[in-house]
Amino acid sequence: MLDRIQLWLGGAPAEEPPTARWEAIERDLPCLDCLPAEARPRLRRMARDFIAQKQFYGAHGFALDDDILLSIALQACLPVLNLGLERYRHWIGIVVYDGDFVVEREVVDEDGIVHSGPDILQGEAWHGGPVILAWDAAAPPGCNVVIHEFAHTLDMANGEADGFPPLRAGMSRDAWSNAFSRAYDDLCRRVDHDLDTALDPYASEHPAEFFAVASEAFFETPLDLREAYPAVYAQLAAFYGLDTAAGEAALPRADPHPAP
Ligand SMILES: [Zn+2]
Structure with a gap:
C-alpha cells in the first residue's frame, strides 16, 4: 500500500493560523459546539502540536493541505483535550483518502469456510498505527469518522480494541x-x-x-x-x-x- 501513498512533507503550518481561518474550519465541525469557548485556544494549540508530532500521508495522490490537517487535528484532539496528547503516543501515521476506500477482507464463518471480498470503509485504526481516514466521507448527522477512529486508538492503548x-x-x-x-x-x-x-x-x-x-x-x-x-x-x-x-x-x- 505504501507505494501508492504520498508522504505529506509540509509538516505543521509554520505560522499560527489567523483566528478567522481557525473559525472557518471550526464552523464545519459541529462536534466543537459543545466545547466551552474558553477551551478553544487550548484545543488549537494541541492541534498544532498534534500535526507536528504525527506523519500525514495522502493516499492515491490525494493532496493534503493545511486546512485538511487542521480539521483532522482539531477533531483528533477533542477527545484527548483533557486526557493529554500522550494518549496517542503509541502510533504516528495518519493515512487520508479523499473518499471511501476499499480493503480486501477474509472472514471465516462458523463452519470454518473462508469468505473474501471487498469492504468499503470510511476509516480504520490499526494497533500501533496507522489511523486511516476518508476525508470526504458522507457521514450522516451525529456521526464523526475521525472521532470514531481516534476513540479506537484510545481503546487500543492497553491491547486489542x-x-x-x-x-x-x-x-x-x-x-x-x-x-x-x-x-x-x-x-x-x-x-x-x-x-x-x-x-x-x-x-x-x-x-x-x-x-x-x-x-x-x-x-x-x-x-x-x-x-x-x-x-x-x-x-x-x-x-x-x-x-x-x-x-x-x-x-x-x-x-x-x-x-x-
Ligand atoms: Zn470502528
Missing part, C-alpha cells in the same frame, strides 16, 4: 463495565428486534464499536446519548473530562414554533 480503554485515575472499572455492558445488551436486543436505536446500529457489531460510536455521539449529539444511556454518558464524561451535554443544552436553539 475491546471497548475498555485505560481509565483515568479514580474511575471505577466495575462502573464502566456495568454501564457499557447493559447499554450494549440493550442496543443488540433492539437491533435484533428491528427497534429504533439511539446509536448507529453498527455499534452492535462489537463492544469496541459500541465505545467508538458512543464516543461519536458523546461529542456530536450528547443530549440524545445522555437521554438513552445516562450511565454510559456519565462514564464518558468522566473519561473525556468534559460535560458535552451541558454545552449542547446551552446552545441557542432554532425556535420550534416560529411566528407565522
Whole structure:
C-alpha cells in the first residue's frame, strides 16, 4: 500500500493560523459546539502540536493541505483535550483518502469456510498505527469518522480494541463495565428486534464499536446519548473530562414554533 501513498512533507503550518481561518474550519465541525469557548485556544494549540508530532500521508495522490490537517487535528484532539496528547503516543501515521476506500477482507464463518471480498470503509485504526481516514466521507448527522477512529486508538492503548480503554485515575472499572455492558445488551436486543436505536446500529457489531460510536455521539449529539444511556454518558464524561451535554443544552436553539 505504501507505494501508492504520498508522504505529506509540509509538516505543521509554520505560522499560527489567523483566528478567522481557525473559525472557518471550526464552523464545519459541529462536534466543537459543545466545547466551552474558553477551551478553544487550548484545543488549537494541541492541534498544532498534534500535526507536528504525527506523519500525514495522502493516499492515491490525494493532496493534503493545511486546512485538511487542521480539521483532522482539531477533531483528533477533542477527545484527548483533557486526557493529554500522550494518549496517542503509541502510533504516528495518519493515512487520508479523499473518499471511501476499499480493503480486501477474509472472514471465516462458523463452519470454518473462508469468505473474501471487498469492504468499503470510511476509516480504520490499526494497533500501533496507522489511523486511516476518508476525508470526504458522507457521514450522516451525529456521526464523526475521525472521532470514531481516534476513540479506537484510545481503546487500543492497553491491547486489542475491546471497548475498555485505560481509565483515568479514580474511575471505577466495575462502573464502566456495568454501564457499557447493559447499554450494549440493550442496543443488540433492539437491533435484533428491528427497534429504533439511539446509536448507529453498527455499534452492535462489537463492544469496541459500541465505545467508538458512543464516543461519536458523546461529542456530536450528547443530549440524545445522555437521554438513552445516562450511565454510559456519565462514564464518558468522566473519561473525556468534559460535560458535552451541558454545552449542547446551552446552545441557542432554532425556535420550534416560529411566528407565522
Ligand atoms: Zn470502528
